[in-house]
Amino acid sequence: MLTRRIFLSLAGAAIATAGLVTADPVAATAAQAEEAPARIGIDWAYYNPVAILLKNKGWLEEEFAEDGTEIRWVLSLGSNKALEFLRGGSLDFGSTAGGASVVGRATGLPIKAVYVYSKPEWTALVTRADSDIRSVADLRGRSVAVTRGTDPHIFLLRALAEAGLSENDIKPVLLQHPDGFRALERGQVDAWAGLDPHMAKAELESGAKLFFRNADLNTYGILNVREAFAEAYPETVARVLKVYERARRYALENPEELQAGLVEAAKIDPEVAARQLEQRTDITNPVVGEAHRETFVATGKVLQDIGVIKSDVEIETVVDQLIDSSFIARQAADSGTASQSAEVGPANRAAE
Numbered sequence: 001m002l003t004r005r006i007f008l009s010l011a012g013a014a015i016a017t018a019g020l021v022t023a024d025p026v027a028a029t030a031a032q033a034e035e036a037p038a039r040i041g042i043d044w045a046y047y048n049p050v051a052i053l054l055k056n057k058g059w060l061e062e063e064f065a066e067d068g069t070e071i072r073w074v075l076s077l078g079s080n081k082a083l084e085f086l087r088g089g090s091l092d093f094g095s096t097a098g099g100a101s102v103v104g105r106a107t108g109l110p111i112k113a114v115y116v117y118s119k120p121e122w123t124a125l126v127t128r129a130d131s132d133i134r135s136v137a138d139l140r141g142r143s144v145a146v147t148r149g150t151d152p153h154i155f156l157l158r159a160l161a162e163a164g165l166s167e168n169d170i171k172p173v174l175l176q177h178p179d180g181f182r183a184l185e186r187g188q189v190d191a192w193a194g195l196d197p198h199m200a201k202a203e204l205e206s207g208a209k210l211f212f213r214n215a216d217l218n219t220y221g222i223l224n225v226r227e228a229f230a231e232a233y234p235e236t237v238a239r240v241l242k243v244y245e246r247a248r249r250y251a252l253e254n255p256e257e258l259q260a261g262l263v264e265a266a267k268i269d270p271e272v273a274a275r276q277l278e279q280r281t282d283i284t285n286p287v288v289g290e291a292h293r294e295t296f297v298a299t300g301k302v303l304q305d306i307g308v309i310k311s312d313v314e315i316e317t318v319v320d321q322l323i324d325s326s327f328i329a330r331q332a333a334d335s336g337t338a339s340q341s342a343e344v345g346p347a348n349r350a351a352e
Contacts, residue, residue: 043074050248051095051247102299103149113323114327118282120218120220121213123194125192131190145191151219153193197262220295242331262276288323296322
């Protein structure tokens with residue numbers, strides 16, 4: 001059997017030989033089908049259950065089998081790691097929080113936010129059951145485990161700002177999410193900027209207290225793509241999101257399988273996964289829309305006020321350059337699942 005790549009090459013040669021290639025740019029574009037890349041680097045993460053399901057199903061491998069494209073899965077332990085991998089080119093698609101995407105773009109990382117994998121309340125400020133910490137104000141002078149550059153870090157900074165404090169008023173202990181959880185459990189830190197599923201595990205297994213919660217300070221789960229990759233392989237991006245959509249819709253119809261995948265991958269109890277998925281994770285809307293833009297802009301300005309993003313950066317411009325909902329809006333329209341966010345359509349404002 002001919003592979004898709006060989007077929008397209010032979011077809012293109014036949015058209016050229018027949019003298020059918022013209023100077024008409026529309027005709028030329030139609031005649032030149034995109035060749036899929038040799039490899040796609042994509043991540044999975046404990047905070048992105050849809051990616052776990054997608055990895056387990058092998059649907060991306062199935063989609064690109066005839067192209068001979070290798071699907072390379074990489075574990076991201078936090079948004080900071082996903083951004084690091086995107087910057088280094090080992091990932092083409094990376095899962096982060098929306099706030100981390102804004103920070104990445106504002107600091108010169110050319111990425112596009114193309115898909116919403118969840119609307120979570122996945123972070124809160126956590127302490128042990130026997131702690132005397134009751135509020136954010138009580139963190140003054142205390143040690144706090146946090147993963148820099150992630151939504152829990154941004155959540156912590158915004159919570160401190162609301163309480164009239166800054167990072168200088170606490171003792172940050174920089175650890176990846178699983179290590180921060182363990183440090184809290186062992187009494188090595190006073191508090192932790194938590195992240196599910198570790199946060200749910202701490203609640204259920206040790207009675208850990210979520211002493212500060214605010215769902216509005218969580219900045220969505222965003223799938224980013226390297227801008228250079230999207231420009232070189234736009235059809236590939238669309239195909240990846242088509243398969244992501246297949247996994248998201250399957251997850252909605254089969255929540256028990258979504259939960260089982262998280263349990264196996266994160267090595268957690270079903271009760272922990274259930275708390276994360278049933279109480280704090282919404283996967284019903286995949287389109288990056290106006291609500292996400294407003295959250296990104298608000299988050300960016302707060303981060304600018306506290307010095308995480310430089311003061312001379314135009315936050316609205318950064319966000320408009322970041323968001324590109326054209327790929328998923330097309331998939332939503334094709335599948336009849338276009339959402340309210342798709343109708344708003346703020347993508348590509350900078351290009352309009």
